[in-house]
Amino acid sequence: MATDLRALRKQVGQSIWLDNLSRTLVHDDILRRYIDEDGISGVTSNPSIFQKSIHSSPYYQEDLRQPADSAERLYERLVVDDLRKACDLLHPVHVETDGDDGWVSWEESPRLGQDEAATVTEAQRLRGLVQRDNLLIKVPATPAGIRAFATLIGRGVSVNVTLMFGLKHVRDVFAAYQKGMTQWVASGGDPRKVKAVASLFLSRVDTLVDQKLEIIGTSEALALRGKAAVAMAKSAYTIYQGVFHGKDFAALRAAGGRPQYLLWASTSTKNAAYSDLLYVEPLMGPQTINTLPDETLVKLRDHGSLVARIEDDMAGAQQTMARLASLGIDMDGAVAEQLQAEGLAAFAKSFEEMLAEVGRAMG
Numbered sequence: 001m002a003t004d005l006r007a008l009r010k011q012v013g014q015s016i017w018l019d020n021l022s023r024t025l026v027h028d029d030i031l032r033r034y035i036d037e038d039g040i041s042g043v044t045s046n047p048s049i050f051q052k053s054i055h056s057s058p059y060y061q062e063d064l065r066q067p068a069d070s071a072e073r074l075y076e077r078l079v080v081d082d083l084r085k086a087c088d089l090l091h092p093v094h095v096e097t098d099g100d101d102g103w104v105s106w107e108e109s110p111r112l113g114q115d116e117a118a119t120v121t122e123a124q125r126l127r128g129l130v131q132r133d134n135l136l137i138k139v140p141a142t143p144a145g146i147r148a149f150a151t152l153i154g155r156g157v158s159v160n161v162t163l164m165f166g167l168k169h170v171r172d173v174f175a176a177y178q179k180g181m182t183q184w185v186a187s188g189g190d191p192r193k194v195k196a197v198a199s200l201f202l203s204r205v206d207t208l209v210d211q212k213l214e215i216i217g218t219s220e221a222l223a224l225r226g227k228a229a230v231a232m233a234k235s236a237y238t239i240y241q242g243v244f245h246g247k248d249f250a251a252l253r254a255a256g257g258r259p260q261y262l263l264w265a266s267t268s269t270k271n272a273a274y275s276d277l278l279y280v281e282p283l284m285g286p287q288t289i290n291t292l293p294d295e296t297l298v299k300l301r302d303h304g305s306l307v308a309r310i311e312d313d314m315a316g317a318q319q320t321m322a323r324l325a326s327l328g329i330d331m332d333g334a335v336a337e338q339l340q341a342e343g344l345a346a347f348a349k350s351f352e353e354m355l356a357e358v359g360r361a362m363g
Helices: 007-011 023-027 030-038 047-056 058-064 071-096 116-130 143-154 167-186 203-216 228-244 247-254 294-303 314-326 331-362
Strands: 014-018 103-107 135-140 159-164 196-201 261-265 288-292
Touching: 007 014, 014 030, 014 294, 023 030, 023 047, 023 058, 023 071, 030 071, 030 294, 047 058, 047 071, 047 331, 058 071, 058 331, 071 103, 071 116, 071 331, 103 159, 116 135, 116 143, 135 143, 135 196, 135 331, 143 159, 143 167, 159 167, 159 331, 167 196, 167 228, 167 247, 167 331, 196 203, 196 228, 203 228, 203 331, 228 247, 228 261, 228 314, 288 294, 314 331
Parallel strands: 014 288, 103 135, 135 159, 159 196, 196 261, 261 288
Antiparallel strands: none
16 A cells, blocks of 8 residues: 555654656646645755756747747746746645745756855845745855855845755754844844755765775675765754754744754665665654655655654664764765765756757757
8 A cells, every 4th residue: 555645744744845846747737746645845956957857848848949148047937937836836835834844946056156145146036036935045055155045044035055965064054044043033034934954965975985885895894884874864863953952042943933954865765775765764753854856755655654763773873973983984074075066066067068958949
């Protein structure tokens, strides 16, 4: 019997978002069915997703032939329509949850990841283009991006901080959120109008760490394969609880400030030897989000178990992190920084290829 995923938010307190957006999803009522039948309560997108969408969906062809000043402006026109429709489909969820859920994420141009001022300006411009209250602007967790994130929260702009790969990223992003929210409240802003999530990428962590463990080659190292990402995520949840349910956030919480939920990203299993729900089932827990590609959503519906497990074996997660460190694997340094750089490069490549394809279609 298929799992009724609509129960996850009520029974566990976790939201499932769809890591995909295209005109086909919207036009063919696929997204609507996901919302109604599977309880999907949010959408994430990135340049790679839009590149695939524009390349594969037949519904963009007429718009691609319309005049535009540049390929980038035409791309924006295409995706703004998709984003607005997705926001509208999720608006009832947004209202029902008092703004806690029902969000759609749009990533800024990867060209801006190291430019703090440009990131702030662009986020405000993109929000103005879409004109929907349930839009999150995705900003990378680079040093410049994190500073920009604090500024944006301080101006009342809702943000999804992306490309986080380590616990230092988690701590720095949470601190920036508190700084920005403090500024927003001090300026008279309504904290209930602002939302932020922190996207921690998982499967890529195991891919890189497993390679390092295999090079080390000892029985201790090999026994840790496939365990780094979940251990890191559980450790991040411990940090989340300490920050947002502790005294440091108490005043903002009393004023109506929302905690910054952790969002599990990159959750499709890359190694066929591992469970196809490795980054889903062990990380179910309250006040978390998991964004799933379509194929992982289907697997969860087919044979998933909806049980809160995020706090299971927290001591084991800490031990795994300690054992990795003892083997010389620098999770917060070399691993996180390499993966973030690779993620930025991959998104930039997809973005430029997409603009080139749009440009060719323009003639």
